[in-house]
Structures are given as structure tokens and as C-alpha cells.
Amino acid sequence: MLAPEPGAVSGDTVRVAAILERRADPSEVARSEYRIRLHLDHLQRLISYGDRVDRFAVLSAGGDAADSVLKSVNQAAFGFRAYPSREIAVETSKTFLVVSRFHRAIGVITIVASATFLLCIMLLKVDERRRDVAAMRLMGISRSTVIRSVMVESSAIALVGSVFGVGLGFIVSAFVNSHYQAVYQTPLRFAVITPGTVVFSVVLSLLLGIGAGALAARRLARTPPLALFGR
Amino acid sequence: MTTPLISAHEVHRDYPLSGSAVHAVRGVSLDVMPGEYVAIVGPSGCGKSTLLNLLGAIDRPTTGSITIDGTAVSALPDRDATKFRLMSVGFVFQRFYLLPVLTARENVELPMAEAKVSVADRRARARELLGYVGLAERSEHRPSELSGGEQQRVAIARALANRPTVLLADEPTGELDAKTGSDVIALFDRLNRDGMTILVVTHDEKLAGAARRVVHMLDGRVVRDEPLLRRA
Amino acid sequence: MRLQLAILSLRRHVSRTLLAMLGVTVSAAMLLDMVMLATGMRESFSSLLGRNGFTIRVSPRGTLPFDSEATIARAGDAIAQMKAVAGVTAVAPVLGTTIHALGSAEPVTAFALGIDPAVQGDYELLSGAEPAAGDALVASDALLRATSKAVGDTLDVAIGFDPQLRTYAGRRRLVISGRARFLYLSETDRAAAMQLATVQAMGGTQRADRASLFMVRTAPNVDPEQARAAIERALPRVTALSTAGAVAEAEKRLSYFRQLAFILGAVSLGVGFLLVTTIVTVSVNERIGEIAVMRAIGVSRLHIVQQIVIEGIGLSLAGAVSGLLLGLVTARYLNSILSAFPGLPDAIDFFLFQPSAAFRALGLLVASGIAAGVYPSWRAASLPISTTLREEAVG
Helix, strand or coil: CCCCCCCCCCCCCCCCCCCCCCCCCHHHCCCCCCCCCCCHHHHHHHCCCCCCCCCCCCCCCCCHHHHHHHHHHHHHCCCCCCCCHHHHHHHHCHHHHHHHHHHHHHHHHHHHHHHHHHHHHHHHHHHCCHHHHHHHHHHCCCHHHHHHHHHHHHHHHHHHHHHHHHHHHHHHHHHHHHHHHHHHCCCCCCCCCCHHHHHHHHHHHHHHHHHHHHHHHHHHHHCCHHHHCCC | CCCCCEEEEEEEEEEEECCEEEEEEEEEEEEECCCCEEEEECCCCCCHHHHHHHHCCCCCCCEEEEEECCEEHHHCCHHHHHHHHHHCEEEECCCCCCCCCCCHHHHHHHHHHHCCCCHHHHHHHHHHHHHHCCCHHHCCCCHHHCCHHHHHHHHHHHHCCCCCCEEEEECCCCCCCHHHHHHHHHHHHHHHHCCCEEEEECCCHHHHHHCCEEEEEECCEEEEEEECCCCC | CHHHHHHHHHHHCHHHHHHHHHHHHHHHHHHHHHHHHHHHHHHHHHHHHHHHHEEEEEEECCCCCCCCCCCECCHHHHHHHHHCCCCEEEEEEEEEEEEEEECCCCCEEEEEEEECHHHCCCEEEEEECCCCCCCEEEECHHHHHHHCCCCCCEEEEECEEECCCCEEECCEEEEEEEEEEECCCCCCCCEEEEEHHHHHHHCHHHCCCCECEEEEEECCCCCHHHHHHHHHHHCCCEEEEEHHHHHHHHHHHCHHHHHHHHHHHHHHHHHHHHHHHHHHHHHHHHCHHHHHHHHHCCCCHHHHHHHHHHHHHHHHHHHHHHHHHHHHHHHHHHHHHHCCCCCCCCCCCCCCCCHHHHHHHHHHHHHHHHHHHHHHHHHHHCCCHHHHHHHCCCC
């Protein structure tokens, strides 16, 4: 039974013809109101709206046809204003633009934190090899060979770490999507990993890892071998 | 008859190694009187350093007993053994083992700080000890700024910080040249004349010759124990 | 001397220590920001709702205040029934609508509130007077700028627009009696407030005796929850929300940020802990020989652990203090991003600094510095002395 107001006398009786799944629409996230769809004339009758609607959605052949339809409607009809869907989308997307900026800012901070951590760990890792490096130098192995060998190791660690990191990222994003899809009852995907994201993260972590390894290796190779032994 | 300061009785120390055991010390019995200067000599691997570690409560015997100044050190729990090492034993190592971040004075003060001696008192004692070992003017230098001989002398000063009952030294001249080694030997001699009971483990004939008694070890056992006839 | 040794050990590898401190700083800043985010929304929203002492909001059944265009009919009756509920001291009706300010080339659209000036809680008067008469209104600075008007000027307003005939319904000429700051709107929103009866009259039959919302004040010794339940029982056609309930609803809508705050906060704490643990562990491993020497000369295990734990605390504490400063700066920046949410009241802050919560979180980071040092140092201090001395060269 439907009524136009809560507590009012019952009105029309309807049969539930279908149950609709939520669309992947960000604006519907976190909204918990119930939604029903009726035939237009039925709803108009139910809420005594008369022969009125809030808006029309117009399907055109697209491209130039959309522009000419827009022009015709705006010229012909009194008091109507036709907008391209794109404009409406921009207006209603302001919330998501804010969220997007916020995510980007958090992303930058996270990258800075991760980069610092990565630099620190790589420096430590290479520093741990000081005695091995000292022994190699004492044996007569050249600085450049030492640097190369330490860098091969740090690059390998950076590469393996990046690969694992990408894998972990996919797992975490799958978890994030399944969690929020369940929480908000929506098919919307909250975390999307694009090829660009993967390339960016791998390149950045490789640069940082290899760079840190190179820095530390150069420092070690420049230190006199006996000093590396603590003498 | 005076009671021995150090009394080791049937001391054994075994180390497990791939299913079997290495018998580093086998049934050593040894008495050291107060004021004695004893050198323990023997080939590498004969167990002399292990014996010294046992006497210094750095290690525990597998069987047997060790008593130092009335304290059964072989039976001490870790906390008491630590306290014992702090207050009753002065240990000098072959490689000096000074803390590189501290100055000579601070290295000497370290055991006194642990023994809760006041800052003023430990500073004064550190200066006194560094003066005794001839390094008064080097007290604010870090180990990296000192020669090997100087570092060893600082290590000796550190070992004397809490007025120990006995001074144990493991190859104290092992890393030193002949000249600096002689300085250290002279220092030990002076300490003993001033009443300190000293046990040294050494390969150095000169150092062994400076002692009043030599204990020879071989394969974990004492094979000979004889006083040295020396000039007074 | 433990403190001195700890400081000297940290200074031994300056670049490593500084880098580690930087890492902890960024982690601490992130942790602080997430704590501020988790508590900020709730606290600032709660404080906004609790302003002027209104503890209950009443809206059409099944809706949240101004969530839809639904209104409550027979507003007069509803007020009387609510006032009869034990503990209710005042009921402030609010009717929201869109008005068009006419006179310039293009009408200026604004949000209007019909209120009872004697008991309203929607705005703070900045200058001028309340709209005591039926032909007065107070306007926001944004509306005054858009219409080029000032206090004392008149404004032609209308409530309905018929697009077919391009005519305005419910036209009135009103005097701008004052300037106001609307608490639940942003500074850029064009808004006006006038007498409830004026808005109802302008709205014709559609708005006669209607209200969008009632704000209810309860006596200090009354439990708002009880009053809320009593209101819902007396008026089945409404939904009554206490401040706590409203905050909970808002939190549900913004639960994404709270969860994000929790996850990122936990990750920051974990990263900070890992960093300190790694630094301390590597530092201890490098000094195993020194530690064995200290044990050999009689320094107790406990004191060695204390010295190393002090190093961990030093790193975490230095990072936490500088992280606090950095966190406040980044929080301001992040808050400025989120404050751009359309329709968000200016009074709402997403990031609110609450000393107790912040210090608890940073305290957790420092505590993790303690935990980071305990295991590696205890392990190192427990190694057999003679074997360790033999294997490690020191000095």
C-alpha cells in the first residue's frame, strides 16, 4: 500500500514487479533511503502533482544532433532550460572532486612517508654489508666493482619488493572493493588499479630503492677499508 | 696458613659440537693466594682463556666449583654473577674493548656509573686511575685517537675502577708491539707490587717471565705449576 | 650514563638517525591527522548541533533535516503537542524554501528560512536587528553582495517561479533588517531568514501551516533521548533525532572517512613502529660486541636494555614532537580540501585538534618505540659473553 504522507489514509495498491539493484552511482553511496519506481501517471496521481514533472531526460543521436536539440529546446519552450548531461555531471560531481583531491593529498603524504622509509631501510641494508665491503676492498677489489655488486643487490631487492608491492596492492584493492561494496550495498568500485598506477608505483619504488642503494654503496666504497672494520 | 683468594676445584667446561662435545677445560684445580701474580701459558686451544673466563664469572663451568674471596662464583645466578664481575673482578682483554663513543675518562667511569658511584667521585677516581697508568693528559680523547698501548692502559684503568679483588688479563699484550707491550708489563708489575692479585693468560714470554708463578696448560689440563725464581 | 650512551649511539650515525627521525615524523604526522579526522567530524558536528541548546531535531518521518523537500503539515498543532512533552522548554520551527531576489537583470536565487526570531537557532546576527516584523528579513553577506544591497534597503522577493508563464508567485517587498551568519551554511551560500508566517503566506496553500523542521530545547536535567522518544510517540508523522542520533547519522554518511582514518592511522603506527624497530635492531646487531663487553665488565642486562630502549624512545619522541607540528600543518591543508564539500557548513571541521586524543595517539607511537627496543636488546644482552667476544671485534 502506498500513501502520499506518513500517517495518511492508505492510497493505491501496487504489485512489486521487480527488484532493482543499485547502480554503480557514487551519489547513491551512503544514502540509505528506500527507493521505488512507478509509472509516471501513477505517481502524479498519488501525490496530486497533476500533469507535472521535475525534469526530462532527452536522448538524442549524439554529437551535433545533441547541440541542435539543445538549441531548439532552449529557443522554443517557455521557461525551460536544457543542459547537456555533461554540465549537470560536472555540477553534481563537485563532491567527488573534493574526495578526489583529498585522496590525492593523502596519496602524496603516503608516498613521502613510504619513500623515507624505503630510503632508510635501503641505507641500513647496505650499511650492514660494511664488513663484506671492507674485506673486498682489502683483497684489492676496485671501488667500482664494489659499488656495482652492492647496487645489483639493492636493485634486486627494490625490483622484488616492487613486484610484491604491486601484488599486495591488487589484493588490498580487491579487499577494499569487496568491503565497501558490502557496506554500502553498491556495485561501485572504490579502488581501481590502472596500468598507469602500476607503472608509476614501480618506477618510483625502483628509483628510490636503487637511488638509496647507490648513495649508500658510494659512501661505503669511499670509506677506507680499515675504518669499515672499526679501526 | 692463608686462605686462597681464588680456589678452583675439578673444573670442567664442555661445549656441545655436532652431537659430540669439546672438552675445553678438563678437571682443573687451582689455588691462587692474595697478592699472587700468576701467568697461565700453553699452546692455542689448550683452554687457558676458557679457564680465565670461568674464573672471571664470564662463563659457567659444566662441573666443578670456583670460589673467589669466599664467593662460590660457579653457582651464582646471572644477576649475581654480573654484580660480581662489576665489583670484584677487573678484566683486561686482548682487544681492549673500549666503547668507541666514550672518551678515555668516560670508559673508565662506566663501571663506576653502573655501581652507582656519584658523578664527582667517579670523575675523581677516573682521573686518578688514568694518572696511575700514565694517561692523565689523554683523558678526553676517544679510543680512535689513542694508540694500541694507550687503549690497553685505559682498559687496565677501567678494570681497576671499582677496586676489584683480582685482576684477570687475557693476552693483554697480544695486539701490542714490543715497546708498548713492555709498558703494559711494567704496569702489571707495579700493580702487583701495590698488592693486586693478578692472573694473566699469555703467549708472551716476557709477560710470563714477569709473573711470580707460571701454570702450564695442555689439552684442557694443568700439566705444570711452578713458582718463578726472579729478582725481587 | 645510560642516557649519555643512548644519545651518543644515536649520534654515531647521524644521517641514519636523521632519516629515521624523518620517517617517524611523517608517520606521526599522518597518525595525528587520522586521529584528528576520526574525531573531528563528530566533535565539530556535535558542537554545531549543540549550539544554542537545541538537543532534538524533528523532521518529516523517515527523513533527516533538509534531506528532502518534504514538510510537516499542521505545524501549529505539532508545536503545541511537543511543548506538552515533559522536559521540552522551547520549540523552534523552521520552514526552508528557495526565494528569488528580483530587481536586477537576473534574479538572484537564495535559500530562505522561515523562523521564529524569538527562539531561532539557525543564524547569528552580525549587525542590524532581528526580523521582528512580517515584512523584514536578515540576509547573509553573500546575498547582500549578490543583490548589491545593505541593511536598511528593501528587497523584492518571490517564492515560486512558473516557467510556462515566466511569472513569480508570492511576491513580497521586504526590508533588510540585519546581516547574519548562517550556522548551517557555508559563507558563500546566499541565504535569508524571515518570519515563519511570512514564508508560509508567500508559499500559498502548499506551505500553509507547514514546517521543514523543528528544533527542540530540553531542560538541562532532562535526558534528551527520553524527550525524543516521547515526541515520536506524540507525533507519529515525524522522526525525532537527538544530537547524538544526528551525529550518528552524519557519521554513517561520512563513515568512509572514519574508516579511512582508522586504516591509515593503523598503517602509520605500524610503519613508525617498524622503522624504529629496524633502526634499533640494526644498531644493536652492529654493537653486539660492545654489548658483550659491557656485560663482561659487569653492566647488567636490564641496564643494557634500558639504554637501548632509551634510544628507541629518543627516536620516537623526537619524531612524535616534530610529527605533531607537521601534522597540524598538513591537517590544515587537508581540512581546507574537505571544507570545499558543496553545502558543508563553515562551522564543520573535518580535522579537529583534541589534545587528549592526539597525545594518546602519539603516546602510542612512543610506546611502540619502547617495544621496538626491548626484544632486540634483551636478545643481544642474553648472548653468551665469551663466545660473542670471540666472534666480534670491538675497538
